[in-house]
Amino acid sequence: MIQLKGVSRIYQMGEEQFYALRKVDLHIRKGEFVSIVGPSGSGKSTMMNIIGCLDCADEGQYLLDGQPIENYSEKELARVRNRKIGFIFQNFNLLPKLSAAENVALPLIYQRLGTAKQKERVAWALEQVSLKDRMGHRPSQLSGGQQQRVAIARALASRPALFLADEPTGALDSRTGREIMDIFHMLHEKGNTIVIITHDEGVADQAERKIRIRDGRLSEVKI
Amino acid sequence: MILQSVKMAYTAILSNKLRSFLTMLGIIIGVTSLVVLVSLVGGASDSVTEGISESGKTLITVSILKDKGKPLTWEDVSELEKKESISAAAPAGNTGSTARGRGKSVDIQITGTTPGYFEIQNLKTAYGRTLKRADLDNSTYSVVLNNRAAKELLGTDDAAGEEVVIGGKTYRVAGVLEKSKVSGWNAEQMEAYIPYSTLMRSADDIRYVNNFYLTADSQEEMKNAETEVTDFLKTRFGNDEKAFQVMNESQILELMESTQRTLMLMLGGIAGIALLVGGIGIMNIMLVSVTERTREIGIRKAIGADYAGIMTQFLIEALALSLLGCLIGILLSWGIIQTVNWFLPQYHFRMVKEVILAATAFSAVIGVAFGIYPADKAAKKKPIDALRFS
Numbered sequence: 312m313i314q315l316k317g318v319s320r321i322y323q324m325g326e327e328q329f330y331a332l333r334k335v336d337l338h339i340r341k342g343e344f345v346s347i348v349g350p351s352g353s354g355k356s357t358m359m360n361i362i363g364c365l366d367c368a369d370e371g372q373y374l375l376d377g378q379p380i381e382n383y384s385e386k387e388l389a390r391v392r393n394r395k396i397g398f399i400f401q402n403f404n405l406l407p408k409l410s411a412a413e414n415v416a417l418p419l420i421y422q423r424l425g426t427a428k429q430k431e432r433v434a435w436a437l438e439q440v441s442l443k444d445r446m447g448h449r450p451s452q453l454s455g456g457q458q459q460r461v462a463i464a465r466a467l468a469s470r471p472a473l474f475l476a477d478e479p480t481g482a483l484d485s486r487t488g489r490e491i492m493d494i495f496h497m498l499h500e501k502g503n504t505i506v507i508i509t510h511d512e513g514v515a516d517q518a519e520r521k522i523r524i525r526d527g528r529l530s531e532v533k534i
Numbered sequence: 535m536i537l538q539s540v541k542m543a544y545t546a547i548l549s550n551k552l553r554s555f556l557t558m559l560g561i562i563i564g565v566t567s568l569v570v571l572v573s574l575v576g577g578a579s580d581s582v583t584e585g586i587s588e589s590g591k592t593l594i595t596v597s598i599l600k601d602k603g604k605p606l607t608w609e610d611v612s613e614l615e616k617k618e619s620i621s622a623a624a625p626a627g628n629t630g631s632t633a634r635g636r637g638k639s640v641d642i643q644i645t646g647t648t649p650g651y652f653e654i655q656n657l658k659t660a661y662g663r664t665l666k667r668a669d670l671d672n673s674t675y676s677v678v679l680n681n682r683a684a685k686e687l688l689g690t691d692d693a694a695g696e697e698v699v700i701g702g703k704t705y706r707v708a709g710v711l712e713k714s715k716v717s718g719w720n721a722e723q724m725e726a727y728i729p730y731s732t733l734m735r736s737a738d739d740i741r742y743v744n745n746f747y748l749t750a751d752s753q754e755e756m757k758n759a760e761t762e763v764t765d766f767l768k769t770r771f772g773n774d775e776k777a778f779q780v781m782n783e784s785q786i787l788e789l790m791e792s793t794q795r796t797l798m799l800m801l802g803g804i805a806g807i808a809l810l811v812g813g814i815g816i817m818n819i820m821l822v823s824v825t826e827r828t829r830e831i832g833i834r835k836a837i838g839a840d841y842a843g844i845m846t847q848f849l850i851e852a853l854a855l856s857l858l859g860c861l862i863g864i865l866l867s868w869g870i871i872q873t874v875n876w877f878l879p880q881y882h883f884r885m886v887k888e889v890i891l892a893a894t895a896f897s898a899v900i901g902v903a904f905g906i907y908p909a910d911k912a913a914k915k916k917p918i919d920a921l922r923f924s
Contacts (some may be wrong), residue, residue: 340883343657360918363836364565364916365836365917365918365921380582385840385841386841386842387837388842389838389840389841389843390838390840392835392836392837392838392917393837393838393839394838398836398837400921404832404833404836404921405831406830406833406834408545408546408549409545417834418837418838420819421834421837421838421839421840422838428667465837469838485769
């Protein structure tokens, strides 16, 4: 599913070169639930950006779903993000002026899916996160946990190959955080591939595999 | 995709109504001034040209500027009718006076002339007759009234044979003209036509002919008629071409039309500048909007929007702003023109279709032209940078 071979991301800081990622190798199989854990500044976000095709590696090779992601144009990267990856962010990143249903429909609009199909998918996705009765609510009318569930539904709607979550419980209290993690477990049981990036060991320990990142290097950790 | 973008633009415009309205104001003012000014100029000159072309395309107007001691008499003018290319010739001497009939007094416009005048100006009687040669030879106190004057003075247009007093002299009404079909600027005046010889006798300042009209036999004969009258006057005034002026209808029309064109171009240019300023306003607000919505752009890009997707969204928003402004401007113009018509019923102004089309096209071009830069700026944002923005 995901294969990184000798991937580096280098930032130029004045005269010096800073390796945010240093020759990283990683292999994630289909249907795995993996957590990537590390303190801030460890290269976590860079990792997420590269896996999520928001950024490109400077060195090495990245295969997503068997496709090498390199020398891709903006347009092709957008297409990959749209169809293969379902993002879930720490601060939900919903559009405040759109209703829950409209937010969930957003990736489908960019897929140019027909209106009838869109409606069907949106209803299904919100059903999965038990928010069907809140379809017409704006994000500001929903609690944090509900907003994150809408965000998960948005990721779900495009039926991605990979769910990529960046500190999904970071902005929530622990009880709501557990509810969100339950949804991830549910998704995992249904055979989805999930990568969670976090600094919270408690969250990281819930995954099948735990990978530690420090100073741009990866190491597999036994749970 | 386009439909979705239109929906997004609609939401974005409505979510900040005051700002959207202020942004559109430039376009609204530009379109309104363009449509109203051009429609008013067009309407005003239409009603003038209508009045002119009613009397035919064969009219020649002659003014004597210097008589060189050999002034023209009405008999001289009537002699011109014998020329082959000229079907009628008539002098016109104008003066104003007070007329009284059945106890009612009104100010009236008096034209001293000869029988040919009625043919030249295409004036027809509803009752009675027009002037006759005998009226001129004998300087009779006969008068032909226009419809309005007859109604005002005598209470009816069937007034042939009645008497009116003009300038202290009693005139017999020989005939009354048909009601004028032209509803333009000259329709409402009261007019009386009397023999030129009678006018010369009663008005101190009119002794000879200074202005007269001709009609050519046909449009094809216009050139010949013009040459013949010019030759006649040249012989009379010793080859001095500055002593008189020969003007024909088409020259006057051309002059009118070119004045109208210039005026419209000037007004259109000013309105165009207003529209341009409106476009800059749109660009300004779109740039602010792009910065404000950096996060939204980031989210959209992360979720799968590409350059074209974001570009379309912002471009359509700019286009929607300018076209909505244009629509409001057109409605406003309609209101203004209706109001003007209500206050000045003798003109019938209407919106010129071409101007509406031009205004819409121009607004669309401005929306796109000034929307492209902000939209491009939005679409070029990198998703990671945009997501980090707060």
